[in-house]
Amino acid sequence: MFKENLKIGLEIHCQLTNLNTKLFCNCLSNYRNSLPNDNTCPICLGLPGTLPLLNKRAVDFASMVCIALNCKIPEKISFYRKNYFYPDLPKNFQITQYNSYEISSIGYEGHFSIDDDSGAFTQMANSKPSKSQIRISRIQLEEDPGKIVYEDEKTSANTYSLIDYNRAGVALIEIVTEPDFSSSHDVRIFLNDLINIFEYLGVCDPSLEGSIRCDVNVSLRGGKKVEIKNISSFKDVEKSINYEVTRQRTMIMHDMEVQAETRHWDEKRKITISSRSKEEEEEYRYFPEPDIPVILLGGQSFVSSIRSQMHELPNERLQRYKEQMGLSTHTANILANSKKISDYFEESLKHYNSPIEISNWIVNELLSKINEMEKSDASKGVVIDLAAKMSPAMIANMAKLVSEKGLNRNMAREIFAKSFQSGEDPYYIVKSMNVEKISDSEEILSLITETLEIQPTLIDQSKTNPNVVNFILGLIMKKTRGRTNPQLAIKLIQDVLSSKKN
């Protein structure tokens, strides 16, 4: 394919849902369970005379995200007013941060690497797995507006709007990237990584509806930048980019000029639509918010204190899994890419410190079982909690049975399946099935002798065919329903055969 020079930049809005209160008042950050306008107060309704009271913890949370995305954190931060009218905006200005006149935002000049590995198929020519560096231009703290509800789905059919200010004033961080993405696939990887980081840091629950929103800007072959706003689901981000690329490509093919404009994503029709008046949007008349002092963060000591409060990050975990525990990249990735799974893994290790064995059980057995269940009709759309299905202690016992009691794989799988089904601890299942390994040399020797008496030809064959050892083991296993300790049996078979050779 010829070079299209596709450039994509992102503006991601993420609610700090794990805060207790809004950014500038003591109303609940969790507005989702409230009756309309019940989660409001004079401050977030912008009543005359009220002043914003900045939430310290919001600054801490935002700083964590900045550190995770390798942003610089300035000595001081300040807030600006972005002036525009809209009925969901109680003060008709939004308190935000703005870097045109000074560094006011909590983070700036960051960067984040994404793994292109899994996307190697898109770049056949140079199939070398690579990392892409995405520059983060800034991360800013700001307030969410309220919500407009339409009685009639068709917006224009309504003669009035209904406004719910419960969301107004909820703390948001806006992450702005440079246009460093060259494919919608990279965007998806980045967004997945980002969600993962939010979960690790415990600042935002991405599963809550509307907690993360994304604006995208796309330009092709050095052409004008088109912004796509209003994409509320991450799945649609990729779709909207693909749609926009196709649209622009078609325009260029027909010698039409791509206009710099703002387009809206139509969720239902899955297309982008041009939205009116660009020039008005540009006139935000930013100026420093006089009601919030400049906040002195405290420099390096502040950064290290935030750092010390931060949960281990996904890439740090991945590193540790690979380097200290010796897990394969594949396994380590699967674990670290989900905080839930890797927390489960960490918990299991507390019961039995055998990372490789346990990680294999989780990745190869537990997750595939869970996957099957989630795909089955009975539990469609239900997210199954790992720990509820099988506790970390149980999976640790599973691993322990295999590596300490010499349980064979097939038998172990059977026990695992039973345990998964019934919720019973594998340890007790083994007990009740009487499947503990036969590790007694005398008993195994008599089994070998018995076998060779039935098929004496095996002794001769063993002189030329090394596979005979395994064949005899197989016969013994069959007889003992797999309970024989294989390592010990092989050693004894070899001993017996070599004694017969002479």
Add this chain to the structure above:
Amino acid sequence: MTNLLELPAHVVIGKIKGNDLKAVEYVSVLIQRIKDIDYKINSFISTNFENAIKQAKIVDKKIQSGESVGMLAGIPIGIKDNISVKGLRNTCASQMLRDYESPYNATVVTNIEFQDGIVMGKTNMDEFGMGNTSEYSSFGPVKNPWNSEYVAGGSSGGSAAAVSSLQVPLALGSDTGGSIRCPSSFCSVVGLKPSYGRVSRSGLISYSNSLEQIGPVARNITDLALLFNTIEGTDAFDNTTACSHKKSVINSLDQITSKGYQIGIFSNLTENSDIQVQSKLMEMIKVFERHQFVLENIDLRLKEFAVAAYYIIATAEASSNLSRFDNVRYGYPSNPEGFEWNRYYEKSRSLFGDEVKRRILLGSFVLSAGYFGKYYAKAQAFRNMLRTEFERLFKKYDVLILPTMPILPIKLGEKISNPVQLYNFDLFTILANLTGLPAITLPAGFSDTGLPIGIQIMANSFEEQKLFDLAVLFEDESKFTERTPTI
């Protein structure tokens, strides 16, 4: 009866606490006074009589039962109508808010009630504080108690006029560019613009946040200190309040004299004032000379840029602050149904007065793309330069003296159609707002036509005590509290 009206608040408090006077009696006398004369002055937009009586009875009951009472026990106070009082209309003298009732108390009001002070009513003002004559009120102009053909000054004209005409002994105003000091000067009362950050702005409907402070208005310096000490201090509802400072005290004359204050007189500002204003300033200087204070003439640099910088910042902040008045969440009764939202906003916001509209437009202009650096940023840079200039002066002088207003009170309607000329009259008062410094205006006498003249004293940030000290000396000699207007 008349005697009771004229009594200083601190004397009244003593009587009430000592059971010589019932709070309810005192409040009733003042209510009657307001009913009798305020139609001639128009200092109140709304009153709180019923509640005031109730509150007074509570104070009396406390005293009867030996409970302790606050330092404003039983004292009715006028509150400028841009300061929120729970359950009372809060109009800012604007039709936009003519029916708006505040659901919460401003911190200063909470503090007053905590000290057993009583909210008597909401006082008239220029709409949203934008003016210096109190003529830009949609509830009619405030008239000067000393001569009803003249303006009371603004924008806290109602507060100053009510105190001056013995309707209340104390009132709160707000001062964005002289809005406490100008009317206090025109009405011959004492008014203080505190240091920026000294008094909470929570509940004050913002006109220009970075310039303004709530402050007290009184007929004498002791009463002023009472109200100031009640309202000042750090507030969790206002992140711009400073950490606590010492409460102000009324020192004895000897104590004050022994401090040997160094005083600077802004001669280059004084020169440009009405000749009668200049002569009152000279009289004040003589008083301080008698106390062996060092007085020197000094020039203020940069004065020529102050008015421009002030109005750029004030209009910029105002244009944003007043955006919230769209009549969707609160305001006056109207039905938005059927209106396209842009149209609805234009229509609902047409109830702003002309001067307010002009300032919003000017503010939008100076903040708009491409002009920010030329106007707003430069004006802010000027504030820093001016502040540095004052800091230079405060290295040598404790306080600085200058007229409050360069002119005598003007006639009603005389200048209303000439905004720029009115803006230029603010030069002496806006200096304190641009720099965040405290400034007090003291009644310094009357013109040959019987109109009040006020003189201003400025101090370094959070050094209000020096202002109180000099005011005590001057009050003692000039007896400015003894004259009252005949209504």
Add this chain to the structure above:
Amino acid sequence: MSNEIEVKKLCELSKLEIPDEMILETSNKIREVMSLFHKLDELDISSADDTDSYGGLRIEKSLDSLRGDVPRRSFSVTDSVAKLKLLNTRNGFVLGPRI
């Protein structure tokens, strides 16, 4: 600079409606004030201490001075939202104009 057209644009930006017959007077008055503002053109700010700070005399506070993340009904509005006396409501929603 502040001709009639510009005043109209400012009106749009500020959501203000100035009747046609008032436009001329308004723009004249605004022009007068603008000429007052132009005085600043003569000001040399190269000596200003803090030209990179556009907030004027901005107050600085430490992070620790800010409020904690504790839920609480603000001010004296204790019970229901009805106390806020919102202007027009329908089923708890604020009734707004058509979008």
